[in-house]
Amino acid sequence: MTITTVTSRKLLPTTLAVALAGLLMVSGCTKQADEDTNAATETQTEVANTETTDNTEMTAAEKAHIDRLIISYANMAHAAYKDSLDTAKALQTAVETYVATPTQENLDAAKAAYKAARQPYSQTEIFRFDEGFVTANDKRAINSIDSWEGQINAWPLDEALIDYVGDDYEGEYNSQENIINSDSITVGSIKQDTSTITPELLAEMNEIGGSEANVTTGYHAIEFMLWGQDNNGVKEGAGNRPITDYATEAGQCTSGETVNEDASICERRGEFLTAATQLLVDDLTAMEAQWQPDTENTLRSDLIARKYDNGLRQIMYQMGSLALGELASERMQVAFVTGSTEDEHECFSDLTHLSYANNARGIQNVFNGSYTTVAGKTVGGYGIKDYLTDNGHTEAADKLAAEFNKVEGAFNVIVEKGEKDGIKIDQMIATVGQASQEGISAEEQNVRRGWVEAGITSLQELTASIENAAKAVGIDNLDADAGSQF
Template sequence: MSHRPSRHPLALAIAVGALAIPFSAMAEDVTSEQVVTHYADLAHTVYTDALKTASTLGSSIDALLASPTPETLASARKAWRDARVAYQQSEVFRFGNPVVDDWEGQLNAWPLDEGLIDYVETDNYQHELGNAGATANIIGSSSITIGGEEVDVSEITPELLASLNEIGGSEANVATGYHAIEFLLWGQDLHGYEPGAGERAATDFMTGEACTNDHCDRRRAYLAAASELLINDLDWMVNQWAPIAEENYRSELLALPAEEGLRRMLFGMGSLSLGELAGERMKVALEANSWEDEHDCFSDNTHNSHFYNGQGIQNVYTGHYQRSDGSNFDGPSLEALLSQQDADLAARLDGELEASMAALGDLKARAEDDESPMTFDMMIAPDNAEGAQLVDNAILALVTQTGSIEKAAAELGVNSLQSDDAGHTF
């Protein structure tokens, strides 16, 4: 897959995204074709916003590297958290759309064995058993050898980092994307089930004698390259969904029968809801009591990633998205289409989506409590009954809404939806 080299290619995306027109969610005579077209518009809008916020993150990283201080590091961390809001809402487009699923790993693969990238505290380091790349330390090396393959890593570039993903055949060898950047900004979270996230110092990015933990020039180069690749990847995906004359994924999708478009929409909603969010991102971590299996494990931002995944599911149903600048994007929705066929089912699914957002909102509120915050890695600790109940409530709400998503599919002529459960039993 090739990626465009420009660093801030926002003009086209913003110009097209600015054409949003308010639309009543319950408008009469909504057609399947209108709903699928708006779905493509919605994807373009969300990815445009993800690109915009990733570009802001890139600027914050530039400022950090120009002057590494606690203040510029804090600003870069905030920009990373802000960038996650739009991106996590985009993940509902992954399931059912091959162009997204084939591309997503380079941006959001996890868990990762962070010792592939940089130094780690070996006494507190949990990694995939047998992974020869788990302590390769690209930043501290001019070459690495994994699985009998020797790779020259002396010059850190976006292309090099992309080539190192899953080196040696291990999915835990993740060299790029949001989580690689997260690790570089925060460092390891060594607090286990106790309060606290990663505590990397800004001096890890200083030059000369002020540098801490060695190889600061290479650490700076790695962070800059990972940021550039993230922006270029998002730019590529924006263009896949853009309403332009040339062939792209959007044109392929809209050339298919509308029923296939509806299937991809509903499959994405159901699969993110069931197998991915309820299963891989919550059930696995809770049952294993494993903070290594939380999604944003270095920053303790997992509650927000879960919340905005849920928001993305609801967005596809309602046809609504609130951009990072506060403006709204609306259009013909699944909710309106389903209401024309079965108003009771449409109302029930709407209520279940609200219930799942309330349960995910409880996770978010508890993690952000001013007096006694309980982040996701604390919730999944053994014998934490309150935390386990919060996570279980969210899982149950997600499982419940998936049942109605599948009923909605049948009502709309999409047979045998079979949302991906990722091998989990609920």
């Protein structure tokens, strides 16, 4: 298995417009809605009243625009993490119900809750490229979003460390002993007691032995425990873990096609899944608290305190880093070039098309200054588009808006094909040779690959416009993350 993780990336001091030039091997977002006027009015003074480093080069008008941009950004972050927390709690409830009563109906409900929980969280990833900006503060509970994110969203994971896998599975961890079937396991030189599965144990074991593939926490561990391995390759179909994997009656507990002598393994699966969802809720609770208004020693207060120094650069850096280095490169290009379903972001559930689109939507949210909550409320009110326009850079704003329209169009196609036509990302990224073995013509497969290629290209062009817009406001070297290079 090729290991490419979201927490491992290379920073390249190069212009974003050419960072991925020549790499291709072949060939959701809406207009800003009305801002939440009341919320904006209530919190507008938060930035203005915060002590900051004086920047005499900024005019009063420019500072006012930064004030609006930062408070809008912080409010969107809070709303998105609050949605992520609330939907994670709903997922936790569904998981607990399923573990207690493992029926197909309850499994389907847990899977639906997982799908719903991923929608807002995937939009928060725009906020995570912050590690090079935040100020050191021993009183702050979380150092940075980027350092926190690995316990929430790291991928791909070496599923053999957690539970049973198929005989043809190839990963870094190749022992028959795993967390589910053993009271202790050995990873490299580390012997780990796994007799009692708790959120604390899973957090302790995450990336055990220094391997980024040894993921034991977060959304994708939960995804694996609900769906199981997807052994369909580039064919139609997601993972299909049977409900009997959670059966606690003697003689009914299975590990796939294997019937176990007793139900202890199935009981431990329930313990793992329950612990993983509890840890997810705990982690999101901590992050939501970091963005609450009128707080001290939080990521929000830190951003506000340095708003005139590097607040704008951070936001534009995050836009470019997610667009190019993470989404276009790590998440899409790696799988696209290699035809590797192991590098698909949601490889167990086949929900990758939605993760892609919501990552792109998160970037557009910051551009438009508008996040729509799960409940349908609009939060924000002022984005990069407004900042550029108000500072006389209408051409740059219009160029970015046009590029976002292209991105939106490309990802709408990917979502429509995935949701309505049942053609998932693993089928889209298949090489022509792989697809031919499944009876798909070269002509048809090139069309499918073209949908993914259009998304990658639109993100590359968007990033070039982000860089140009940064230059327009005096940021000559944005140096955003350019991701893996082939």
